[in-house]
Amino acid sequence: MGENRTLRVYGRAPIQGGKVNTVSAVRRVAAVIVGALLATMTLGGCASVEVSPPISSCHSYKAPSSYGSFTIQQAATGRAIQWGAYPNASYSGTLYVVDVYVNGKRYDAKSQTYAPHGSVSAATAAKNSGKIMNVSGYVTYGKQVVLEFSMQCRIM
Numbered sequence: 001m002g003e004n005r006t007l008r009v010y011g012r013a014p015i016q017g018g019k020v021n022t023v024s025a026v027r028r029v030a031a032v033i034v035g036a037l038l039a040t041m042t043l044g045g046c047a048s049v050e051v052s053p054p055i056s057s058c059h060s061y062k063a064p065s066s067y068g069s070f071t072i073q074q075a076a077t078g079r080a081i082q083w084g085a086y087p088n089a090s091y092s093g094t095l096y097v098v099d100v101y102v103n104g105k106r107y108d109a110k111s112q113t114y115a116p117h118g119s120v121s122a123a124t125a126a127k128n129s130g131k132i133m134n135v136s137g138y139v140t141y142g143k144q145v146v147l148e149f150s151m152q153c154r155i156m
Contacts, residue, residue, distance in 0.1 A: 058133055058153035067091050070151055072135065077156040078126035083135050084117035091139060091147040098137030102155070103128045110137075120155075128155050 058081050061072035068087035074080070085098065098116045100108040102124060110116045116137065136150040 055132065055152050055154055058155050061151060061153040063149075063151055067147060067149070070149055072133065072151055072153050074125065074156050077129060078122060079156075080122040081120040081125050081133065081155065082117070083119070083151070084115070085135065085137065085149055085151075086115045086117075087139055087147050087149075093139040093141040093146050095140045096137065097140075098135060101132075101134040101136075103131035103133075125155050131155050 058072050058074040063070040066088075068085070068091060070085050072081060072083040074082075083100070085096070087093075092115070094113060096110065096112055096114065096116045098108075098110045098118075099106060100118065100120070102120060107120060107124065108118055110118065120133065131154070132152055133155050134150065134152045136148075138145050138149070139147040
């Protein structure tokens, strides 16, 4: 979990002498089918995937998303960091599970029945200035995963 993946299919079957090379076309179709199946299994049946923006400062991180509001804010270098993941109503659920990592080490974890939010202390932020913070999680409705998300930024 926490990785953004996208399945892209490029190209056409090669044409040789005005005819479609059927062996190559069949191989490409098989590769597309296998790729689609792997993507479906990997994403746990999620219908949509978004790609995160490049890693930037935690000063004002906002993930552009049609799925809800996903933000991280840090007022200045060495100050505390606030974060929140607020899915739209159609992606809200019965359980929200989140892991927060600072410089690759687990800092916090949540498993709760409401939209998650939290903070990283100023002392931890100051000690890890320039390092990466990652907030990743998923939302379930019953036993069905309805949303997975991941946010990353560079601590000031």
